[in-house]
Amino acid sequence: MDERMRKDVVRLGRLSGERTGEMTHFLSSMHADRHIADADILVDIAHVLMLDKQKIIDRKVTKQLLPALLAMYDNGICEEVFDDRFEDIHAGIESVLIGSAGAEAGGRLHIGRSRNDEVVTCIRIKLREELLKQMSALLKVRGVLIALAAQHKDSVMPGFTHLQHAQPTTLAHHLLAYEQAFSRDFDRLRDAYTRVNLSPLGAAAFASTGYSVNRDYTAAILGFDGLVINTMDAVATRDFALETLADLAILMVNTSRLCEELIIWSTSFVRFVSLDDAFCSTSSIMPQKKNPDTAEIMRAKSGSVFGSFSGAMMTVKGLPMSYNRDLQELTPNIWRGMQDTKESIRLLIDMLASAKFDKERMREEAGKGFSTATELADSLVRAYNIPFRTAHNIVGRAVQKGDLSLGTLEEAARELDSGISLVKKGLTQEKINNVLDPEYSIGLRKAPGGPAPVAIKGAIHDRRKQLDADSVIVDQKLTKIAKAREELISKARRLIA
Ligand code: ARG
Secondary structure: HHHHHHHOOOOOOOOOOOOOOOHHHHHHHHHHHHHHHHHHHHHHHHHHHHHOOOOOOOOOHHHHHHHHHHHHHHEEEEEEHHHHOOOOHHHHHHHHHHHHHHHHOOOOOOOOOOOOHHHHHHHHHHHHHHHHHHHHHHHHHHHHHEEEEEHHHOEEEEEEEEEEEEEEEHHHHHHHHHHHHHHHHHHHHHHHHHHHHOEEEOOOOOOOOOOOOHHHHHHHHOOOEEEOOOOHHHOOOOOOHHHHHHHHHHHHHHHHHHHHHHHHHHOOOOOOEOOOOOOOOOOOOOOOOEEEEHHHHHHHHHHHHHHHHHHHHHHHHHOOOOOHHHHHHHHHHHHHHHHHHHHHHHHHHHHHOOOOOOOOHHEEEEEEOOOOOOHHHHHHHHHHHHHHHHHHHHHHHHHOOOOOOOHHHHHHHHEEEEEEEEHHHHOOHHHHHHOOHHHHHHOOOOOOOOOOOOHHHHHHHHHHHHHHHHHHHHHHHHHHHHHHHHHHHHHHHHHHH
8 A cells, every 4th residue: 555545635735743542533523524425435435536627637547536536436435434543534535546546647626616616515515415305304394284184174172272271173284284283394405405505515615625626517517596696705604504403403303393292192191192103102000001212202302403403503603714623513504403303303204104193082182171261252242243352251251150151141240231231132042052062163263374164174185295395395306406416426437437
């Protein structure tokens, strides 16, 4: 092995003095760089193709560099590259390449670029793939929620405010509320993608380079949608990562809220849902226990993802232009936040799909706590043209007295306004009973987005259409980057054939 290969080629010239293992380990980003290693090979290949096209390097050099890079692409990157003595994957690959292709050719790989534009190009390539995976997972969660809603259009349940019985609704309505939240999470990630998938390459250290590099060419062959145009901004900004992490944190907050509901609904005093055993644990001492641990861990993961987001935020908040090594410390937060979110969302899909909802229990609770009192007040307004506040007070007073019978309502009305008699206006016990029925109350709530079965039917139709449109967007993006990769590799192979 060439002696040079054993060293970090970047350090050879300027610096002397051996570094301790502890020091190299502290400075190295190698561990986190495993996430961007594959992307780095693509970036190297694209850079060489550009240098060749622009005649910055001779074809002879191209023919020495590309086989070595393609070998890493085809066979995987050798472990040697990941040694901690290299500051990062970029130094590792370059050093190994110089070892295998020789210094004459290998030493030309880094013409017209810097690790500063290189690393952030790699991050963006990896991140766009992760974003698309995350968006695909969200499509699945939404699909499960819509399918469950379709099964539970008529599953009546109590709706809550302040966690108190408020008004009856349906399980479909409740689940579709979450589908909307996940749909906005999808939109946020899609929007972030437009700023992630831009190429910083050609920015070099920050001031671009005197070589006639072709930034548009490398951007196109790497499947980017455009350039991060200002070269100082290109190496310095990580706001694309911050917004992605913010979006993931919000997504995880929505996930956490849903988990909280599943946890409450699966308690023995609520019993609206039974989670599949696979997602639950038992106790080492209490043999009867079935605990919703998966939902609990997910609820906690939202905190971890927020930690990744805030860690990344704090890393950049005081940095002057342009590249500062602090940025290296930000990157693991991206992968950690992504990983936590990805694992959670994947499990959420199956946890929801396998959950068993107890329609009878939900129906039993739907009418409790005077949950149809609003509809009774509204009915008095509609039938007898009395002001809503008067009706609200009458019904409220009757609730205070303990029941919503005709006698109690009449008494309450007289107490509040001696001139008013609901009986004289035509109110009967039968009319009251009819209005207090949860199904009746739900059926009236047909406004767009409401819980009435007819409104839910429309909502399910609309949400399915939106889901289809969103999955086309993901497919288009996946196809574009897969095609770019394929063309990049075959272009490189053709050049050396
Ligand atoms: N490992 C570095 C990072 O992750 C790559 C860029 C290093 N640049 C430098 N000037 N030291 O940010």
